[in-house]
Amino acid sequence: MLEVKHLTKTFDGFRALDDLSLTVPRGAVYGLVGPNGAGKSTLIRCLMGIYRIDAGEITLDEQPIYECVGNKQRMVYIPDEIFFEGGDSIRDLKQLYAAVYPGFDRERFDRLAAVFTLDQRQPVRRFSKGMQKQAAFWLAISCRPEVLILDEPVDGLDPVMRRQIMGMILDDVAEHGTTVLVSSHNLRELEDICDHVGIMHGGKMLLERSLSALQDNMVKVQLVTELPLPEALQVVHQSMVGRVQTLIVRGNADTVQPLLAQCHPLLCDILPLSLEEVFIYELGGVNYDVKDILM
């Protein structure tokens, strides 16, 4: 289990992470979402032992990660901006990864050559952005990590390759119990693969739940009624087109339905929210003004 407790990280007095806690169960696919500047990348760098933390604790199976080779050998990280040194080819990088990750699986690497049809001798910096991402996944998956940390992983990949790579990762999750933490702005895609979600804002963890629990916490209601809405109804957002009101309401269908019945609606549809809608309306409550984004 990957665990973060009361993590604080500052840069020249600016608190990028503020008393943040997070738990990623073993074998989970954890989606880390948040607006720009929320601290997602900073958190991931702290998790990978890149940044020295100011306060708090980061552990993998109750052992620290920072400067702990044993734990870091179990983790592989693909950053949003991948680094390839000078004239490094995939073959050079394979040698480096094999030298530092004892679990590097050369057979798997060779098998994956059929999937990633990249020239192993060509310098990676000559590849397109998407091809560089493919190379990074090829090497990362070949390390057979127990924990895979991905920062904006599919950015630049074509849809086919995106699906293929995600398929491979999910296979590893299913077969080997690999834990995946993925940070992305592509919420629709996260919704497809994640079973846990953490929403960050301003260096804090706003909420952290399983995806089903998160989606069960808020519903969208399309309603036509002549009567006022009951006071007990926790409306997060409200809009109206003609006579049809669209409400975002806290609670699940079972708790909301009896409340709505009190206003004798002419029309009442209760719909689940997508992750994107949850993200937008949850953040709407902490002064992250959605209207500003839309404008």
Next chain:
Amino acid sequence: MTLKTSLCNGGLLRRSFVKGAPLWSLWLLGWLLILPIYLITRPDVYPFELTQHVNGCLTLGCTIAAFFYGLAVAWYQFAWLYRTRSAYHYASLPLRRETQFLTRYLSGLLFHIGPALVVTLLSMAAGGAQGENVVLPILNWLGATTLLFLFYYSLAVLCALLTGHVAAMPVLYLIANFLSLVLQEVLSLILTLILFGLSAGQNLWPTWFSPLVYCLNRGVFSQERLTNAAGETTGYLFTGWPIALIFGTVGLLLALIAFLLLRQRRMESAGDVIAVGWLKPVFRYGVTLCCGLTLGWIIVSLVLESGRTSFLPLLVCVLIASVIGFFAAEMLLAKSLRVFQKKNLLRLGGALVVITALLLCCKYDVFGFTRYVPQADQVQAVSLDSGPVVDDSTIIERTIALHQEIVDNRHALENTPGNTLSYRITYYLQNGTTVERYYHLPFGDYSDPDPSSLGYRMEVLENDPTVLLEAYFTEQAQPQLEELSVEYRIEDGSYLQYPLTLAQKETLVEAMRTDVSLGLLGKTGMLAVEELGSHLSVSWQYLSPDSVPGRYTSLSITAESVNTLKALRDMGLPEDALQ
């Protein structure tokens, strides 16, 4: 969980060595050309010269080349710290920082040791093929170059760990090597304007603060004259092991500091000019002070005609330059032009107050520099105007008395109009240190010097027979009689050398020594006596106690030099030449 910690990662080491091949190949190629290829392609030179060639390479290899190569290797090995992406990449790998540092540091050492060993073996073989045993000089070269490389490389690695910017690293390295020298020069130039008795270019602190300059000045790996079997006096002799070992040891200490810095390093400092938090204020105020002094002095030189008594304009110039330096440093640290915040203005104010206070302290001699005159029992020897070092107690006491009089009359001397001559007094103290002072002293008119003036009395002291004897006939340097020559001008204006036997030359030297000891020969400056119409002069070269030829000197014979003239007359010199 048991953690396996490795001090060096073989894969990373191999990768670093292979990818750095262009760098160490150049180093290898250069030395191959200079040593084994040179040795094997010079069949016509004497074997002795091969040894000397190898020894001669020590100067190049151990000072200049190691200085630049150390920088280049450290730059290559630790460049990953300067870009955010590369720093994060390597920090995310399952390698402890100890492992990263030691692997790269070791790889850098191999960049030198590998090629050097190849060059050593090939040079030995080449020397052997030429029939000359060059094993010892080659091993000297290997050892000394390696120790010096260790020092410069470690210093560059330390600089690499102090900064987070690819361009700042070499700049910091150059600063580490030359700042002390430049600052000393500028500081002494500035202080000369306000500190009575200080001379421009005076050593204010030890030269080893500038390691490269120290190496070159001390000739640490340089040459000594050597006599070969044929009696010729050419060649080099390596004598630098103690210093080389000290440099190597210091190099290891610097590497240890660099190692500790990497352990504490914040990877987010990639791109920063200064990567170490506690060093940022040092940088800020260091740049402020250095810029204040250097730029301030430049402004003073351009604007002020005579700065000695113009303290206020000097202070203003230094403060203006300090302001520029402060904000330049702040911009570099903040990586922004927006540095004019209140907190920075407060910091600047503090810095300006300190600089002003320091200059006022110098101006009003708070540290007692101007007032200081050593006691006679503290002084081992004295040198006047960079002349001979004299340990005669009377001369020392007279010098101190005159020095005290100069100090007592400071204010009068600073405001004296008219002609002055500059004089330097150097005391060699019993505790091994030296004290140097430099004064402009009045002497009256050139045509009619005032005997009571300080300048004139200093001239008298400089021309004391004891001082002159030390200048011309010191125990440490005897005239080489074979090289002694007597020359005078004949009617057609050309010069003629008068031949003397060895015995005659010996007699002549004795006669000159007598004249000098009586104050009849060798006087200079205002007390110099007009030379003869024939421009009669005696020239010779000195020999050191171990018979190594040294400097040349020449004495013009005057009408006062009765003993010398008599000796020359007895030797048959034409009467025309003696007038």
